[in-house]
Amino acid sequence: MSLRVFIPCDAAARAVGADRVATTLGEEARKQGLAIDIVRTGSRGLFWLEPMIEVATEGGRIAFGPIAVKDVLGLLAGQQPFSPAHPLCLGRPENIPFLKRQTRVTFARCGIIDPLSLADYRAHGGFCGLERAKSLGAAATIDEVVKSGLRGRGGAGFPTGIKWKTVADTPADRKYIVCNADEGDSGTYADRMIMEGDPFLLIEGMVIAGFAVGATKGYVYIRSEYPDAVRTMERAIVLAEAEGLLGREAGFDMEVRVGAGAYVCGEETSLLESLEGKRGQVRAKPPLPAHKGLFGKPTVINNLISLATVPAILADGAQRYADLGLGRSRGTMPIQLAGNVKYGGLFEAAFGLTLGEIVEDIGGGTKNGRPVRAVQVGGPLGAYFPRALFNTPFDYEAFAALDGLIGHGGVVVFDDRVDMAHQARFALEFCAIESCGKCTPCRLGSVRGTETMDKIMRGERTEANLALIADLCQTLKFGSLCALGGFTPYPVMSAIKHFPEDFNRPRLHAAAE
């Protein structure tokens, strides 16, 4: 019997050499007459250990990592290939503390199965959620989602079940399910991991949503920066169609649409415009997409993680999910540790861990060993937190109370060399680059804000210019239709508030470039 070896095909694992490791391993094994069967999986999300490969043994899988091409010969050498005595052996992956401490609900299968094997998907509990939804009926399915307490994982935190109920209650000849997979926030990669590692999970979630609200068509809008995810998702849809899980018989069609590099299309109304073939400009609300969404029809538009969490909620019951979490933040959140962090990776856990636990205990501090100075939570529109706020619990309300947001769950760690004036300037510059242009405060204010930050960094009339920035941020916050203009003040003002010393020293203009 041949030895089964699992190697991730996740884009981040490929980016650090997983393909070369797989090719070399295959070639060397053939040379040595060793029968091995290489299965490409998603990633477990322990990125500092990638490429992490796993070998099936009688006692379960054994992991090795990080594996470079030069390590392959050593893995195959000796009496026993893939010996547990190898210095890069990590033991059972489930026992690695980073994984052991997690509560994997949405990511239960990711990194374990062959993403494009429906047999694997079924063998690991796939389609149990859909079966239960069918047995409950549409209305009771929506009730389950409401009862679970699931809220929008894109960041806005709107209750998913309420959104579904609104669409279900709106009569129309055609309704849509749209998955927002325009994961543009720096520090986030959860959507990408699901699409590359467990695409049938998203298909199941969207089929359930379609069944619950009476929609017949689903679109997955994926950013163009994710070519691997686009490929895997498209293949998964073809495989699901071949088995009649999608298509005429199933009463639900799905299609992948690829974005074109506009960050603002992660905003739901701008995404709908883009899907319709227009400039990705934000729409005023109301009407809500649930009433008049894609092509003017009632539309459920949900973040990928929200949709991908529905199958588990249905399969195990709403109560089980609602039992996890804190306050009004129920269930789990895939926290994505990124940037200058020792143990960077995806950590799915119930809401309520403190920011300090996430950064220090789980993330292990910075990668280069320097002190952590600032942490940006929730992407480019999220606030910067100093160590003094590390006792903040990770949930929607606690972060909102501090003029921040958890967003899509990205946590980017910076060491003590970070220049917070530079980061505040970048937030404004990013807003200027990505503004859709509809609202004046965002379109022009972001440019003026960047120029004003340049003056502050040159030491020109610092106090007056900081007052100008504060005033401008008020205008952005209250005068913009969407979160791009509305939330850009969060990183800017948090940097000024928590790190004032960085705004009070002149520096060479070159530092701003």
Add this chain to the structure above:
Amino acid sequence: MGLARVAVWDETEASLIIGRHAGREGPLLPVLHDLQMTFGCIPPAAVRLVSEALNLTRAEVHGVVSFYHDFREQPAGRHVLKLCRAEACQSMDGEDLARRILDRFGVDWGDTTPDGRVTVEATYCLGLCACAPSAMLDGEPMARLTPQSIDEIAREVDQ
């Protein structure tokens, strides 16, 4: 993806590409992506052709082409290198590395080398943020970049 092989503008071929999307809802973005994949950019002639085929004004099509960062009005170099400039990569000294790469090729953001070898572009997040700094060369992801990676990138680009 791999190295882009770009065809010269051909109206018949372009019409065939547009025709493949007939009957789709909101076909403009998929049409533009396919045209750019074949011809390397969206030339003015394409804007006219697409507007006629989809019953849109040329202004509407031009508005879409110019709105999205991905669509080009001129073809890129033979290789396209996208360097991530977002926060996670910034925290890992990505800006310093990017500056060295730009200097190595003697270009600024968005430029193509005079010999047409490579276009270097900024991107804001490739979703490889736990392995920063990261880049994408001709659609292939690269991460945990170091100053040594610059030579590797230059070798790939020279091929």
